[in-house]
Amino acid sequence: MPIRFEERKAVFDGDCTLEEAMTLAEWLETGPAAADLSACTGLHTALLQLLLAGGVRLDAPPADPFLARWVAPLLPTGR
Amino acid sequence: MNALLGQFLTEGRDLLAVADDSLLRLERDPADSGAVNELFRAFHTLKGGSALFDLPAFTALVHAGEDVLDAVRAGRTPATSDLADRLLAVTAQCARWMNALEAAGRLPADAADTSRTLAADLRGHAAGDADMAGTGLPDIDWLRELSAEERRSLGGATLTAVTYDPDPDCFFNGDDPLELCRSIPELRLLRIEPAGPWPPVAEIDPYRCVLRFRALSAAGADAVRAVFRSAPNDVRIITVRLPEAPDADGPPAVRLARAMLREQARILTLDGDAEEVAARRAAALRAAGAILAALGRHAERKALEAADAEPADALAARFMAYADAAPLRPGPDEGSPPAAARTQRRTLRVEPERIDRLMALLGELVTVKGALPRLARDAGDGNLGVGGTGDGGALAHGIKETAARLDAVTAELQHAVLTLRLVPLARIFEPLPRLIREASRRLGKQVELRLDGSETEADKDVLDTLGEPLLHLVRNALDHGIEDPERRRGLGKPETGTIGVSARQERDGIVVSVSDDGAGIDPAALRRKAVERGLAEAGAVAAMTDAEALRLVFLPGLSTAADVSDLSGRGVGMDAVASAVHAAGGRVEIDSAPGHGTTVRLLLPLTTMVTRVLVVEAADQLYGLPVASVTGMSRVPAADIRRVKHAESILFRGAVVPLFRLRRLLGMDDSAHLGRGDAAAVAVLDIGGQAAALAVDRVRERADVIVRPMAGVLSRLRAYRGTAVLADGRLLLVLDPRELL
Secondary structure (H helix, E strand, O other): EEEEEEEEEEEEEEOOHHHHHHHHHHOOOOOOOOEEEEEEEEHHHHHHHHHOOOOOOEEEEOOHHHHOOOHHHOOOOOO | OHHHHHHHHHHHHHHHHHHHHHHHHHHEEEEEEEHHHHHEEEEEEEHHHOOOOOOOHHHHHHHHHHHHHHHHHHOOOOOOOOOOOHHHHHHHHHHHHHHHHHHHHHOOHHHHHHHHHHHHHHHHHHHHHHHOOOOOOOOOOOHHHHHHHHHHHHOEEEEEEEEOOOOHHHHHHHHOOHHHHOOOOOOEEEEEOOOOOOOOOOOOOOOOOOOOEEEOOOOOOHHHHHHHHOOOOOOOEEEEEEEOOOOOOOOOOHHHHHHHHHHHHHHOOOOOOOOHHHHHHHHHHHHHHHHHHHOOOHHHHHHHHOOOOOOOOHHHHHHHHHHOOOOOOOHHHOOOOHHHHHOOOOOOOOOOOHHHHHHHHHHHHHHHHHHHHHHHHHHOOOOOOOOOOOOOOHHHHHHHHHOOOOOOHHHHHHHHHHHEEEEOOOHOOHHHHHHHHHHHHOOOEEEEEEOOOOOEEEEEEHHHHHHHHHHHHHHHHHHHOOOOHHHHHHOOOOOEEEEEEEEEEEEEEEEEEEEOOOOOOOHHHHHHHHHHHOOOHHHHHOOOOHHHHHHHOOOOOOOOOOOOOOOOOOOOOOHHHHHHHHHHHHHHHEEEOOOOOEEEEEEEOOOOEEEEEEEEEEEEEEEEHHHHHEEEEEEHHHHHHHEEEEEEEEEEEEEEEEEEEHHHOOOOOOOOOOOOOOEEEEEEEOOOOOEEEEOOOOEEEEEEEEOOOOHHHHHOOOEEEEEOOOOOEEEEEEEOOHHHH
16 A cells, blocks of 8 residues: 555555545545655655645655655645 | 846856847858857846846846747747847847946836837747747746756756646656656756646646646756657757856955965965975965955954964965855955946956966965075075185075076066956957948948957957947948948949958057048048138148148047038047047057048057156156157257247158257256257157157167056146156156147
8 A cells, every 4th residue: 555544644655656646635635734755765746746735744754865855845844 | 236246247248249249140141050059048148147136127038039049040930130130129228238237236117118028029020930929939937047056056067958847637648747757867956846826635636737847957958858758749858058157156356365365275385494484374374364354254364363373284274274165255345336437347357377377476476585584594694605605605696596586477477467457359349240230221331341350469458448449430431431332333343342440469569450442531621621620720731741631530620521420420539539549558540542441540559557668868867758659769960950939840751840858848957958069869759640859868778667657746747657667776757748748
């Protein structure tokens, strides 16, 4: 399961694809959220734009260098 | 004005000159792709530069120019004369704005409107001609929105810019734009941004792509294009060269300061005996302190003073640290010059090699200086010779040797400093092609401009005074010299006239000549006009040779053309040309053959700093006459001096020349000086076209001197241009012949 939804946190694991988009969108509608990208190695554009549109807080930055360099700075961090 | 803006203005003007030049080339040969590329680059760089400041009108206008040129480059829009006109209007507007920026620090209030009008003109042109209205030109605005930091890390490199606006439905094709961007080789920058405003998360369609991507890669355009094989229509890939980050190493003054600090560090670690090392150390400390003070880094200067007991290595390391420290702020004198400085360019660009040479010479100077304390100690101790001969031979030898080395280094240093100020004449030639193009169209004349010797170098100050007169001479040649095509045909001349502007270096200076194959000047008409206007007596002009009569053209208030045209009449005339050239220490010659053309030659000293003078003697005092104004020397037997009342004259090269005696002019006793049997030493001078002979006691050598203007009360003595010191230490008063006579 590439995205695991915890309380108010989505934990991304491995290669997360377009298939997760609808689930993520529905989950985001339920309230403010945070994301853990530490184990994420691939993030589909559809997922990224949902994170951005939803103002999702970055709880754990990605280890993947590409995502860490170019994507992580776009998401708000901290409390 | 801040230093960054100053640099933008300097470089911007150069870019405008490049643009104008390319436009004219393009107009002559619409297939000249080199010219299109240069033009595009010039606009592109201007755009990037202007974006560093808050100048939306400026940026938008050059951006429009860039778009049109991009279309030309891609073959979508033809390069026509009409397009060249519009682009020239843009560059002319940019030049005006730059002047406004320099004078007032901002664009005029109407800039936004002007920008819109000119840009609409350009765009209308592109759309009309290209028959592609509506497709819109791809937008690379984002390149100029890069932050200062991004510019610093990317500037100066040739990069592939990717503007990727994915199709909203691309997810259905299996595309993942973010993953595509991940595979861009050698990715240097990736911007991910929403294509429009964000919808509320509840309304977002998760299967429509609403992001767009901008990327820079250090890989070639082909390698990048391969990544986007699946989405060729959504992406625009171009090769760009980002302008060097302007503040990468600070403005020139700061760069120089850095280099100097590094050099001082090097000097500190040079080998030598204890005395030399100590002397060098003290000098280096002083120099570094002064550099830091000039940069306004007073805290560091204090720290340096406190650290003066540190070992040399530690000090050197400290200097290097100061040199590398960021930010190095230029001192307060980098601030705004008064607006009254008008549009003169105040910056001087110097190749790094010339600065390096100066630094090396400075190092040598310090090394030579290091020998002096030991010599002083030897002299003080009475240690007159190492060999114990006690006759002072060794000491004298040591002093001589040091003096000789000092001589050699200072001579080289002087030369190196003078060459710093040399600038190629190309700079003042730049506006000429454009002037000819516009003016010849307006006047309905056909003219070919031939430029020659633009690589000749002259002192910056000389060039600054030469620019205006040169423009005026060329305008004159076009306006009054070259005839209409019909008239030329009637005269059996080629319909296209030729104006030649050439420069070359001669022994004592540079010669710039402007010649045309037009109507020439009729000396008889000049004589008549001079008398009509009450500028000369009928008898006097009748006695003039034709060559002398031609010089009447330099009299204030005399215009040769029957009517004043909007091009070259009004205000500045040939007299303004002559006085500008005289002010720079030069002179003007004119030569004309009615029906065949006119040549005006401006003879200028190579530099205003070193003046070549003829040293003459009167009443045991030495005087200098600028060689540029001396046309001949002669010994005239006293019996050959003609006298009419108090006026004296001599015959020189077949002409009667008024004679003045330097002793009398300077209010000294002349009575006992010249007996009847003696011969007078005479220097013949060119005073604004008139010959005059100056009798002196003795004519001596020629010398290159640095003339220092008179200071204080003495500065009101206008007969003297200044003082100079000869090689043997004697003082010389340099005369200004025009004021003297």
